[in-house]
Amino acid sequence: EDQVTQSPEALRLQEGESSSLNCSYTVSGLRGLFWYRQDPGKGPEFLFTLYSAGEEKEKERLKATLTKKESFLHITAPKPEDSATYLCAVARDDKIIFGKGTRLHILP
Amino acid sequence: DTGVSQNPRHKITKRGQNVTFRCDPISEHNRLYWYRQTLGQGPEFLTYFQNEAQLEKSRLLSDRFSAERPKGSFSTLEIQRTEQGDSAMYLCASSVTESDYTFGSGTRLTVV
Numbered sequence: 001e002d003q004v005t006q007s008p009e010a011l012r013l014q015e016g017e018s019s020s021l022n023c024s025y026t027v028s029g030l031r032g033l034f035w036y037r038q039d040p041g042k043g044p045e046f047l048f049t050l051y052s053a054g055e056e057k058e059k060e061r062l063k064a065t066l067t068k069k070e071s072f073l074h075i076t077a078p079k080p081e082d083s084a085t086y087l088c089a090v091a092r093d094d095k096i097i098f099g100k101g102t103r104l105h106i107l108p
Numbered sequence: 109d110t111g112v113s114q115n116p117r118h119k120i121t122k123r124g125q126n127v128t129f130r131c132d133p134i135s136e137h138n139r140l141y142w143y144r145q146t147l148g149q150g151p152e153f154l155t156y157f158q159n160e161a162q163l164e165k166s167r168l169l170s171d172r173f174s175a176e177r178p179k180g181s182f183s184t185l186e187i188q189r190t191e192q193g194d195s196a197m198y199l200c201a202s203s204v205t206e207s208d209y210t211f212g213s214g215t216r217l218t219v220v
Contacts, residue, residue, distance in 0.1 A: 032206075094158075095164070
């Protein structure tokens with residue numbers, strides 16, 4: 001069965017302390033891996049789509065990378081406003097399947 | 109067009125009552141999805157429309173749940189005889205392709 005597993009479940013960092021979030025996936029024939037950001041009480045907000053191993057995408061302090069088995073979301077010198085839940089998802093059939101997310105808290 | 113709109117934002121209902129949620133997608137998006145999200149979990153797929161046709165329903169969608177998308181525009185999700193386990197955030201998303209989802213802010217349902 002297709003699965004998306006994210007780790008860690010929660011992460012607390014000091015402002016400026018860089019780190020990475022992990023998303024491992026098992027899906028036959030990857031048709032896209034997605035990263036979303038979700039703030040409390042709101043819907044997920046699209047960040048990146050990755051399609052093939054070796055692909056990288058960047059946006060401000062975030063960089064997403066993809067291998068054949070996992071994806072990483074690297075956060076460089078984070079700020080308190082980067083605090084959110086980060087969701088990883090994969091395309092399967094005509095829909096996307098989400099992991100449980102990583103709750104990121106950046107302390108000032 | 110300012111994005112995907114969901115109403116109401118919050119709904120508190122007594123167990124056994126029926127509730128209906130509405131989703132207005134981005135106008136040019138022909139695909140519309142409903143997801144459910146509980147605390148500490150990622151969104152779980154419920155159902156999917158392409159235009160007015162409901163193409164897939166999850167096993168999570170029991171007989172008490174029904175979704176419609178008349179004329180391929182807005183969509184409604186109805187839950188009959190609500191149970192406490194139905195308490196969750198119900199998210200709607202729309203897209204042009206299978207991957208460029210735009211989510212609404214969700215409807216938070218509390219069943220008491």
